[in-house]
Amino acid sequence: MSRGDRGPSLRGRRSECESLEQLITSVRTGQSRVLVLRGEAGIGKTALLDHVAGSAAECHVARATGVESEMELAFAGLHQLCAPFLDRLGRLPAPQQDALGTAFGLRDGNAPDRFLIGLAVLSLLSDVAEDRPLVCLVDDAQWLDQASAQALAFVARRLFAESVALVFATRTTADDQAFRQLPEMLVRGLGDADARALLRTALRGPLDSAVRDEIIAEARGNPLALLELPRGRTPAQLAFGLGMPNSMPLVSRMEQGFLRRLQPLPVDTRRLLLAAAVEPVGDVTVLWGAAERLGIPPGAAAPAAEAGLVEFGARVRFRHPLVRSAAWRAAGVRELQEVHAALAEAAELDPDRRAWHRAQAGTDPDEAVATELERSADRAQARGGFAAAAAFHERAAELTPDxxxxxxxxxxxxxxxxxxxxxxxxxxxxxxxxxxxxxxLGRARIDLLRAQVAYASRRGNEAPRLLLAAAKRLEPLDIELARETYLNAFSAAMYAGRFARAEDLAELAAAAPRATTAQNRKRDLLLEGLASLVRDGYSAALPIVRRALQAYRTEEISVAEGLRSLWVAGVVAADVWDDESFNVLPARFVKIARDAGALSELLLALNSRIIMLVFAGEQEAATAVVDEARAVREALGSERPLYEVMVFTAWQGREEHALPLIEASMNDVVARGEGIGAAVAQWAHALLLNGLGRYEDALVPARAAGDCPQELAAANWGLVELIESAARSGAPDIAADALERLSEMTQASGTDWALGVESRSRALLSEGDAAERLYREAIERLGRTAVRAELARARLLYGEWLRREGRRLDAREHLRAAHDLFTAMGAKGFGERARRELLATGETARKRTVETRDDLTAQEAQIARLAARQRTNSQIGAQLFISPRTVEWHLRKVFTKLGVSSRKELAGVLPDAVQASAPV
Incomplete structure (x- = not known):
């Protein structure tokens, strides 16, 4: 190491140090930076982190280190990093306070969603950085507990303008999927000249040239190896090359070197090092408490510190993780058990760490220890640390005598x-x-868990069958759990759609109503309605389905119940053409999932919501939902196709964007066995092509979507597109058959949406006065609904019919109205159809688009819309999974671009943002 004007620099690391110093410079100027240093053990990652800390003058610096023995303790690594700032917890929004406080065991509450915890950490770090830039350094990230790794990866993906740097150091071979998508710097070995120079600093005597070349070759530029490998040879071996080369792997060689350095130390020092290695967080109070119980005197620390193996300060810090593992491996089983027992007594204020040490202190079955571990598992689960809970339960099982x-x-x-x-x-x-x-009951729970794994991992066609079997087995044992499982089975069957087995659906419909309870009226009505749809048919099921939808629309609903059943209820609402329920229920689902921070469910809710907004023609609201869905997908790190964008772009007629999304979606859902996803993709494809006036091309996807009635609403919409495409491409028989199937449902439904769409579709196959009467009926009925896009399409079809009948003046009225509606809705394809028809009537219609602010980015536009509704920066940040500081940064740019200076003024330049009627 040499020193320059800017402080210490590392030998052979000029480019790495310059990059890291630039990272700090960027953070000082108000930007955020994330970097993963990836390299083998001993390559110098920790030294580079130290260089970052040394370069971060006038910055807050927070550090955490992953510890292999602590991987079972939920949020342990995150707690390390955030502990200095927890006095700021009260400055976060209440849901984030509760989530982080619960995760860290500071308060009781329901298990928080892991992404809400991540958002809370993002807000906390952003708040700290308001004072001065914050640099967070995480060493040995490969050994972070899963909950901490996921939360920090979430934060890393959402950092933008917070003046926060987040730098991880992890091993090349680490299976740390959480960090794989983050920017990386691969830390390589030193060059030959630097390696030789570093090797010389480790020598105190002569070195044979052949031995030097052997060490250089074996170390492969690894700085720790260059410093430690000479320690494993005698002076004679170094000076004269005596002795055979060691064929042990390099990491093992280095660990063996540290073992040899431990051997001369006093017995008490080695035992103290073992206790420090086993105590995962370097808590000196706990360590010295254990040392006292083991009879280790305070002076035992000095020899280890003088040997450069460990530092005893406010926390215990090993020179390298290999020192820790060497101290561990050098101990016998009995010695390890004694140290764990002493640490368990010393950690009496931390019941989870105490339980873990007690579990390691013995090998014989011990019900008392197993019970203590079980309580720790319950606490971990309550904090959202499911991986930690699993580890506690596993160890408890190993120690359970019964x-x-x-x-x-x-x-x-x-x-x-x-x-x-x-x-x-x-x-x-x-x-x-x-x-x-x-x-x-235990056997039934095994069936249930196996089914839930199948459903959660694949959403495929085996899940309904497995869930059905589990529900039937649970019926005589736990009726409430059986009822929930039947509803999950229906949800799985709806996902599977065309890929579900008909016999499974029939058996499910026959079995589900048997499991009646009086505890959950909404769920039971919904379950019975679904069973009746399959068993009795559409008309017979409608009364009970409507009662269920009314209950979901008007009654209180818990978060857990909403997350479980509102998606199903929303799909059923669309299937029975209930536009009021289809408007309300997905909106409730979005709010519940958003407030709970349940991002996986929120993405599903937003997918449902976008379809209703497309039908409603609410372009501003739909754009906001698409933007939010993108933010959620980024937060989740999901690479699955953007279903909501696929539907929206198909409605807009943006073929160049929609077709690749439709193809990707089809590939994905077919591979996963999701029939409902296939139906939505095929319906969107037909919608796109009909909007563009390519009716013959639309026939194939429309027919494919409409041929699978078990896919509920999407199949109904496929029939509507099939009737239009077939009628317009000279296939009246196909259109008539589709109309007959559609009318069986729409007549039974009887809503204005259902009957209006039927009238519009029937008019396509009619002539003269009958056609005109049907078009007018469609316009009247659809005008009373929330589905304004359906009204616009009725106006367009009527106008086209009038123009073909030679009634150009009458046609202009409806074509002009359709054109204006489509333009306001952003439906470019259908709007162009209306414009061409207007031209054919002799009226010139200029191409128009709804006014947009092209100089705003998508995220700026979304923030502007939310700010115009007087949402606070914290509220906007919580909705978009960014920090309030990033919101403020974007708003400053929005104000500059739009020439305004306040939120109130935004309402004037973005009127649609405050006048949109549909809640998002």
Whole structure:
């Protein structure tokens, strides 16, 4: 190491240091930066983090280190990083306060969504950076607990203008999927000249040239290896090249080197190092408490510090993780158990760490320790640490003497693995539980968990069958759980659609109504309505379906229930042409999922919401939902196709954007066995082509969408597109057949939406006075609904018919109205159809688009719309998963571009943002 004007610099790391210094410069100027330093053990990642800390003058610096033995403790790494700033917790929005406080065990509450925790950390770090830039350094990130890794990866993806740097150091071979999509710097070995120079600093005597070349070759530029490998040879071996080369892997060689350095230390020093290695967070109070119980005197720390192996300050810090592992491996089993027992006594104020140490202190079954671990698992689960809960349950099972209790705890571990998204480990644990002595309820829960894994991981066609079997097995044992499982089975069957087995649906419809309860009227009505749709047919099911929808629309609904059932209720509302319920229920679903921070469910809710907004012709609201869905998808790190964008761009007639999305969506849903997704993609394709006037091309996707009635609403809409495309492309028989199938539902439904669409479709196959009467009926009925896009299409078709009848003046009225509606809705394809028809009547219609602010980016436009509705920066940030500081940064740009200086003025330049009638 040498020193320059800017402080210490690392040998052979000029380019890396310059990049890291530029990172700090960017943060000082108000930007945020994220970087993952990736390299093998000993390559110098920690030294580079130290260089960042040394370069961060006038910045807050926060550090955390992943510890292998702490990977089972939920949010331990995150707590390390955030602990200095928790006095600011009260400055966060209330849901974020609750989420982070619950995650850190500071308060009781329901298990928070992991993404809400991430948003809370983002807000906290942004708040800290308001004072001065913040630099967060995370070493050994490959050993962070899963909950911390996920939260920090979320924060890293959402940083923008917060003056925060987040730098991770992790190993090249680490399986840290959370950080794989972040910017990386690969830390390579030193060049030959720098390696030789560094090697010379480690020597105190002569070095044979052949030995030097061997060490240089073996180290491959690894700085720690260059410093440690000479320590493993005697002076004679270094000076004369005596002794055989060691064929052990490099990391093992370095660890062996540290082991050799531990051996000369006093016994008490080695035991203190072992205790420090086993105590995961470097808590000196706990460490010295354990040392006192082990009879280790305070002076035992000095030899280890003098040997450069460890630093004892406010926290214990090992020179390198290999020192920690060497101290651990050097101990015998009995010695390790004694140290864990002492640490358990010293950690009496931390019940989870105490339970974990007690569990490691013995190998014999111990129900008291297993019970303590089970309580820790419950606490971890309550904080949202499902991976940690699974680890506690697994260890509790290993220490459980009673076989029945042991199997139950393995089952609990499997449940926690499922909640953590670890599907394969969950299945492994289920297999282990299945081999144990379980009662009937335990066996039924195994069936249920296996089905839930299938549903959560694939949404495929095997999930309905598995959920059905689990529900039937649960009926005599737990009626409430059985009822929920039947509803989940219907949800899975709706997802599977055309890929679901007809016999499974029939059996599900026959079995579900048996499981009646008096505890949840809304859910039970919905379940019975779904069963009746399958078993009795559309007309017979309508009364009970409508009662269910009214209950969901008007009664209170809990967060848990809303997340479980509002998607199903919304799809059913669309299927029975209930535009009021289809407007209200997905909007309620969005609000519940958004407030809960449940991002996976929020994405599903936004997908449902966008379709109603397309039907309503609410372009501003639809744009906002699409923007939010993009933000959620980015926050989730999801690479799945953008279904909501696919539908929106198809309605807009943007073929160049819609077709690739439709193709990608079809490939994805077919691979996953999601029939409902296929129906939506095919309907969107037909909608796009009909809007462009390419009726023959629209026939194929429209027919494919309409041929699968089990896919509910999307199949109905496919029939509507099929009637129009077939009627316009000279295939009246196909159109007539589709109309007959459509009218069976629309007549039974009887809503203005249903009957208006039927009248419009029937008019396409009629002539003379009958056609005119039907078009007028369609316009009258659809004019009373929220589905203004359907009204615009009725006006267009009527105008086209009038023009063909030679009634040009009458045609102009309806074509002009349709053109204006489509223009306001942003439906370019249908709008162009109306414009061409107007030209054919002799009236010139200029191409128009709804006024947009092209100089605003998509995110700026969305923030402007929300700000115009007088949302605060915190509220906007919570909705878009960005920090309030980033919101403010964007708003300053918006004000400059639009020439305004306040939120109130935004309402004037973005009138649609405040006048949109549809809630988002």
């Amino acid at each position: 076989p029945v209790d042991r199997a139950a705890r393995v089952l609990a571990a499997a449940q926690a693995k499922l909640q953590a998204g670890e599907f394969d480990p969950a299945l492994d644990l289920l297999a282990a539980a299945e081999a144990g002595p379980l009662d009937d």
